[in-house]
Amino acid sequence: MTTILAIAGLVIKELYRRKDFYVLLVMTVVITAVSWLMNFFGENNIVRLLKSICLMLIWISALVIAVVTTARQIPAERESRTIFPLLAKPVTRRQVLMGKFLGCWLACGIALVVFYLFFGIVTATREHLAVTELIKGFWLQWVMLAIVIGLALLGSIVFAAPSSNSTICFVVVGGILFLGGHLGQVAMHLTEPGRTIVYAVYFLIPHLEWYNQREALVNDRALAAWSYCALATAYAAVYVAALLQATWLVFRRKTLNV
């Protein structure tokens, strides 16, 4: 566990040394501030548009940080050949993967805390802040990012370059977020064998759309109860475990020379 935590620590240090996070944070703050200054019919307390823009930027930023940070982990180690001294120590390939995953997930968590603090401040200046709902929204998004990181880590072993891996991850995650929940309804209207294929995809993919609680947070609706959040967390844990196992199966016999 100490080895995994040490590797994870290095990944977290990398996040705050690189400029991606700061650029995305500044972009979110600037765009939200510009939206703040907009005046609509002399109404000064309009908050939902502001929350909607801010949360959308947080979602985009978090996805970019998760995918881009994860996608370059293993390829960068291989390219700079630092993977060899790392594996020469008593560190197994499984520990490297676990460390990279944990590091990326914790790094995303840290970034997300900063983003949600900003969102909380923006909301609190114009209306009552529902802290519990905000924490639920944060938790669900962070859990979803674990699946995304698992997917990007598997992609970083399978695909040749981090750029292609990132692009494929964005397409897959975007596709699931926008269409994943509707595939069941689409399948019902299809004929065989299309119906079976679409149903198979529907039951196989991780349903990331459950974790997207933007609409509820923007419109002051109650989010799912904690018990359902716990079940969704367990569901995500199963997918993360499966993705990490698949990554390890590919990685354990992978030639490390570039």
Added chain:
Amino acid sequence: MKQATNQLLILIGLVVASFSGAAWLAPQGEAVAASEGQGSLLTLLFGEGRKVVGSYFLRQADVTFHSGYYPTIFDGAQEPTDRRYMTSTEGSPEDEQHDREMDNFFKEPPRWDLIARFGRHFMITEHTHLKEENQREILPWLKLSAELDPQNVQTYTVGAYFLRAHLHKPEQAEKFLRQGLRANPNSYEILYELGRLNLENLKNPFRARNLLGKALKCWDQEEGQKPEKERNLYTKEEIITHLALSEKEAGDIPKAIEYFEMAKKLSPNPQAIQNWIDELKHGMR
């Protein structure tokens, strides 16, 4: 040291280049906007796709009005395109029709579809409408929609209704309707809303009479060409009734009775209008 100076010079060069670029582009952008009769940055940004984005913003206003409870194209229900229910009173036929449609779009998933059943806990499944001052939350979407799709009359009538009836801002409502009228000079719906605003909120029955008279003419021009079944008779009756009320407020009772007689022929509840006529005739004696 030399390297640092070089980098500083490059930075200064880039700043100068970006400032020059901005100074060169800004008048060009304004010229393009002026030549197309469009002043906003949004219009310039979205180009020909602005009507689509404008419709999306109008939809977002409706989503916000329902606090996130809204059908998608996958939910089997047709998305509402006529947003008259937004301005209808609670319990009116439009409101009841809307409630029936919206309450039924979430069909219960099959028992074996555990994904859909569990997913319901993470969705907004309660049909509500924004109340009182929270209704201001739809205004930004309507304003943005009007910027991008100025020909969509519903944007102005819905926006003006909320501004005058719920947010008590008749001056802002009038400004928004005038903006709509400039883009749609012969819209009977905008003229009717303007007339109603002048009659009920700005207490100017003379101006209301002129606006409603113009609205009636425009209705005849636009709807008169359509087959009888497709004509918007509901709005015609509303225009004539408010025209009658304007005449009454302006003191021309015989003219008011004349308009009420016209409205009676179109109304689903002619007895109520007859009562008004009787009341006016009684007052004349």
